[in-house]
Amino acid sequence: MLFELRDVSLARGDRKVLDVVSADIHAGATAIVGPSGSGKSTLLRLLNRLADPDSGTIAYRDRPLAEYDPLTLRREVSLVPQLPSLLEGTVESNLAYAAGLAGKELDPKRCLGLAGLGAEFAERDVGKLSVGEQQRAMLARALAQEPAVLLLDEPTSALDHGARDAIEATLAKLRGELDISLIVVSHDPEQARRLAARAVRLEAGRVAACGALEEALA
């Protein structure tokens, strides 16, 4: 089992963002779906310990998440946030920074290629990229760490249909080429169908369904 969540709750002030959530997330591609405000992004942030739950337990590969060093965990379970947020400099300096943190050799051309960007993007200043290109650069940067799991928070929400289709094709291709698990947050059940084999459906911070895609989305 990749992730095992048991009775996970998290509140922000008086609001219960996650309310006794239990779910199993298998290796492979899983979608976390639900309307906005249902707790999807918060759940994703718990998986690489950008936040910790108030109560309940989460296990990653059968070991409690709290036992992992957060820095090591985040290099193995890499989160790509909803809005692109690159460091000042070139695309390549961003990739090198990420690879350096994870202690990996950087092959910029390969990372860019996996994210659907040409090798010429390496020298580009991140301030001069379109949002779609920045999103791909974020993906390439995460891949530079050679993670085992990619957590993607609404990877196409800021993009038009053409760019969305291209990113989805990239993610599907990635699954074929790398031994990597994807956990994708999406408010769109159709996108979940295109990208994932399994799904967790949240509603108002509770698990409405969890399991094989069609059963979970039904």
Add this chain to the structure above:
Amino acid sequence: MSTSIHVSLGQVAAALALVALAAAISFWRRTDLEGDIAVATVRSLVQLTAIGYAIKLIFEADTIWLVLVLLSVMVVFGAITARSRAKKVPSAFWPLLIGLAIAAASTLGLVVALGIFEATPRYLVPVGGMMIGNAMTASAVALNRLGDEVSESRAAIEATLALGATAREAAAPFVRRALRSGTIALIDSTKTTGLIFFPGTMVGMLLAGAEPTDAVRLQLILLYALLGSTAIAALIATGLAYRNFFTPAQQLRELG
């Protein structure tokens, strides 16, 4: 360079005419600052008179311990004042207190050790007061900026943390900018000193009848010491304060 002049209370009272002018401008242009001007005038009168007598006592007692007590009180009040400017920084008091204390101790220690000033109340009290006052302003500006930077850049900081960077690495660009904004004002005013404005010590010495060359040399010593004390205070305050934004598990805290 020990020249002394006598200033009568009548002269001070006469200077209040300029305060009246400021209040009149405020009233006329409706900037609604008359109350603040009155409070500032009364407070400056009471506070400076009180500190004047306190310094007189300390000079007469001529003991280093009273100097240390006075400077410690100034450090504590400086940290409290600066904290009110750094509201977005959690638990800003301790970083400020430590920064001010180390800045005052190290710069005063250095000017004494280098033989620039004697370790007597007559030098330590005014010089220490200047060091602490300027260090307070610099670290307040730096932490104010740090609070703004971090609250505006939460997404960017979390994106860096998400790669497995430490809190220190994720905060580094923001800490750097905060430190820069805390120290740049004094650096800029040091660049233009003598051209656009005459700094206070030099003005005071000239008024007191000192030789212009002495006034300039003393002013230079103080400016150089101030550059050191503001940099030390801002460095320590920002270097300690950024940690308060993060949990031990390298997570950015939710702030209410």
